[in-house]
Amino acid sequence: MWRVVLAAPFFLGGLFFLTVGTIGLLRLPDIYTRMHATGKGDTLGVGLILIALIILAPSLAVVAKYLLLLGFIAVINPTTTHVIANVAYRFGGFEAPGTQWLDFRGQADPSGSLASDETTTASSEGDRTDE
Amino acid sequence: MESLIGNLVESTVPGRDLLLGGAILIAALTFLSLIRAIIGPRSVDRVVSVNVITTKTILLLALVAHIAREYSFLDVAIAYALLGFFTTVLVLKATLKGRLF
Numbered sequence: 001m002w003r004v005v006l007a008a009p010f011f012l013g014g015l016f017f018l019t020v021g022t023i024g025l026l027r028l029p030d031i032y033t034r035m036h037a038t039g040k041g042d043t044l045g046v047g048l049i050l051i052a053l054i055i056l057a058p059s060l061a062v063v064a065k066y067l068l069l070l071g072f073i074a075v076i077n078p079t080t081t082h083v084i085a086n087v088a089y090r091f092g093g094f095e096a097p098g099t100q101w102l103d104f105r106g107q108a109d110p111s112g113s114l115a116s117d118e119t120t121t122a123s124s125e126g127d128r129t130d131e
Numbered sequence: 132m133e134s135l136i137g138n139l140v141e142s143t144v145p146g147r148d149l150l151l152g153g154a155i156l157i158a159a160l161t162f163l164s165l166i167r168a169i170i171g172p173r174s175v176d177r178v179v180s181v182n183v184i185t186t187k188t189i190l191l192l193a194l195v196a197h198i199a200r201e202y203s204f205l206d207v208a209i210a211y212a213l214l215g216f217f218t219t220v221l222v223l224k225a226t227l228k229g230r231l232f
Contacts, residue, residue, distance in 0.1 A: 004146035015153050018187070022160045025167050025183060031175050034167075038179060042186050049153070049190060053197050056146065065205040069193060072209060073186070076216045080182055087223045088175045 007052040014048030017041045030096035031088050039081035046073050138199040147198065154194045161187045178222060185215035 024037020050070045057063045088094045139151065161184055168180035189208045196204035225231045 001145060004149070007146065008149060011149060011153060015156055018157065018160055018190075021183070022163050025164060025180065031173065031179065034176065034179055038183050042183060046186060046190050050193065053193060056144070056197065062202050062205070065202070065209070066193070069189070069205065069209055069212065072212045073189070076212060077186065080216060080219050083220055083223055084175060084179055084182070087227050090227065091175075094173060094175060 003056055007055040010048045010052035010055070014045040014052065017045035017048065021045060030099070031094045032085065033096075035081050035085055039078065043074065043077045046077075135195075135199060135201070138201070139195065142198050142200070144198055144200070150194060150198050154191060154198070157187055157191055157194070161191070174226065178219060178226075182215070182219050185211070185219075189215075 018041065021038045021041025024041065025034050028034050028037055047070060050066055050073070054063055054066045054070075057066060142151075144150070164180050164183045164187065168177050168184070171177060189212050192204050192208040192211065196202050196208070221231060
């Protein structure tokens with residue numbers, strides 16, 4: 001019973017952050033602010049709920065699986081957010097009206113990045129047709 | 132696997148009501164995220180929404196594994212996490228380059 005009392009604040013906190021992230025995804029104006037809401041809210045919410053499940057877990061093997069899942073989520077979710085933001089920034093035109101830019105496009109193109117010059121110019125029209 | 136729903140409802144894990152309520156709330160949030168995937172307006176919004184839905188599905192699998200004591204669902208959740216990551220990255224790469232590889 002003490003495990004439930006210990007796990008309940010983590011669980012309820014995780015539900016709160018997931019709810020806030022979803023509200024942000026639905027109500028914020030453009031792609032960058034939506035990722036600001038979901039990228040942090042989902043990672044934190046999933047982490048807190050998995051910590052609550054680790055407290056409630058019956059055996060050590062199950063705890064190991066939860067820890068593996070927690071590690072995967074903690075690496076994968078920020079990486080995915082970074083890749084989506086990178087693609088949106090390189091395409092351009094995704095911001096809400098009134099956004100002010102610090103324009104670094106074309107100045108730094110580190111190796112290993114998703115975009116290279118000949119491919120961005122070749123396919124930059126492909127995404128604009130979506131309304 | 133004759134009745135997963137029965138195992139969920141008649142489960143005897145401590146704190147069952149809290150965990151089931153949380154699972155139902157997460158399912159409702161998944162459908163709310165689906166609204167953003169439908170109304171768009173741009174393709175990257177849909178990618179973000181599908182990514183959020185993937186994360187919540189992983190969480191729902193972990194919760195169901197705990198409540199129904201079917202701990203093999205955790206392996207499914209781990210595989211689903213990796214699959215969702217590669218799906219998102221490859222969709223973005225195909226969007227950016229116009230080809231997949």
